Amino acid sequence: MASVEDLEEAIRNQPEDADLRAVHADAVLERGGPGDRQRGQLIQLSLAGERGDSTAAHTAWDLQRKARSRLVKALDKTYVVRLGWRHGSVESVVVEPRDWTGRFPQRALRALRTLLAQPELFALRVFDTRPAWNADQGNRQSTVEATLDLVRGLPIRWLGVSGCTSSAELDRLHHELPALDGLG
Incomplete structure (x- = not known):
């Protein structure tokens, strides 16, 4: 086998x-x-x-x-995390803040990294953190880099990311996520 x-x-x-x-x-x-x-x-x-x-x-x-x-225990108090299940595995994750005045803190990024490493998410195809990043009034330049750090190596086909404004950033996303066929 x-x-x-x-x-x-x-x-x-x-x-x-x-x-x-x-x-x-x-x-x-x-x-x-x-x-x-x-x-x-x-x-x-x-x-x-x-x-x-x-x-x-x-x-x-x-x-x-x-x-x-x-x-989602580590994220549940601060974020609404929607998991889309299919065939017994998580295929989509959408993260949005419960409080739209806050920032997307480093501890949330650590918790997301832990979530994405779980075996139930091996077939993850959709990852959307736009609502969480939109609530963050911090440094927009870090959005693409932080998102890439989270999903690099995963079979992501659709990615929701905020703050992606240049063609160079779009090219980088497509280069580092070869299965990507949709971006929001």
Whole structure:
């Protein structure tokens, strides 16, 4: 059997392949690391729910709710974090402030870095922090660099970033995020 990491790379290239996702779920369960049991079950239940099993769909939703609570705990008091789940993995993250007068502090960037490193986000395709950056009246020049630092190496296809005003910044985003096909 292929390694979990190899299967995740294959899923990033073929995100709609349900059979590949099922093999991935089995590999995650077999690996048996911390959190693997819940993660593997979530993927299996999500796939069953997508095939019409309403009991599995409800159980998957409950597992997603619990995982979401754990994943966004460090950001939840200051930011609204919307996670979009698909096939048992997080495919989209949108971050917006609860208080529009604040700044996007370094501790939030650290918490986002931790969030993006979680195994549930291996197939992340959409990342949008525009609302959070728009609330920050600080240095706009750091927006593109800070966002790139967060998502570099991830399979991002759509990126929401504020403060990107020059063609050089746009070129840099496309160069450093080769899968990028949309920008907001």
